[in-house]
Amino acid sequence: MSRQIPALSRRALIGVLAAVPLALPACTAAPPPLVLAAASLQEAMRAAADAWARMGHLRPTLSFAASSALARQIVAGAPADLFVSADMPWMDAVEKAGRIVPGSRAVLLGNRLVLVAAAGNPRTVPLDQAGPLLAAIGGGRLAMADPDAVPAGIYGKAALQKIGAWDRIAPQLVRAENVRAALALVERGAVPFGIVYATDARASTAVRVAGMFPAGSHPPILYPVARLSQGRSADAEAFRRFLLSPAGKAIFASFGFTPR
Structure with a gap:
């Protein structure tokens, strides 16, 4: 003879069964892509992630830092899906460590290097030779x-070496952990000048471009993107392709980046 389940137990069982359908999607849904990106990409990459989400996808999770710091994390095994570096050598290091999905690496963007000053500083500094820059900085x-x-x-070092200013200026440098930290020092008035990307200057209302380094004074500023072998998101490749698409590159162009 079967036993009757006590009323309290039946209610508890019904509660558990009712919760199962709600719990399953959270356990089985694919995670959104985790993107590790150079600090200079903050505004543009957030806009690209928002556009992707408006297309009905899960919004990617974004983490920004210096490309060097991100590359070291990836080589150490960080479980990210995409890496966007601000230069080729750090992407080379990640690829050499076997952390890139073969065939997924591509050049996404370009940029320019500029000298910035506080917004209230009207000085313009030619940057094709050392003299004007040294005079502008003085003892600062x-x-x-x-x-x-x-x-x-x-x-920045390559550009300063090219114009013959590096040896004189090196003792006066304030070294920041990433380009946005360097920008912030100028924004706060802690230093009179800083070297950042053109897109960083454009993102700030507290600074102005005092001069632009000649394109030939430093290696081309290129941003490669690649999918990472330790990634877990099934949406990562589709988001990578979106970033490289005309629609994706148009978003970055609107923030001052040069599509490639």
Whole structure:
């Protein structure tokens, strides 16, 4: 003879069964892509993620830092889906470590390197030779991303070397952890000048472009994108293709980046 389930137990069982359909989608749904991107891409990449979400996809999760820091995390095994670097060498390091899905690497964007000053500083500084820059800085300080590791700093060092200013200016540098940190030093008035990307200057109302480095004074500023082998999102490849599409590149162009 079968036993009758006590009333309290039946209610508890019904509650558990009712919760199962709600719990299953959360457990089985594919996660949104996790994108590790150079600090200079913040506004543009957020806009691209928003556009992707409006198309009915899960909005990608975005994490920004210096390309050098992100590359080290990826090589150490960080479970991200896409990497967008601000230079080729750090993407090379990730690829050499076997962390890139073969065939997924492509050049996404380009940029320019500029000297910025506080918005209230009207000075214009020609940057085809050392003299005007040295005169503008005088005994003051110059902010830039770490020239030993961070792409913006590496490009900046190359440009300063090209115009013959590096040896004189190096002792006066304020080295920042990434290009946005260098920008913030100028915004706050902590230093009179900084070297950042043109898109960083465009993103801030607190600074103005005091000069633009000649394109030939440093290696081409290129942003490669690649899918990572340790990624978990089934949507990662589709989002990568969206970034590389005319619609995706148009978003970045609206923030001042040069599509490639």
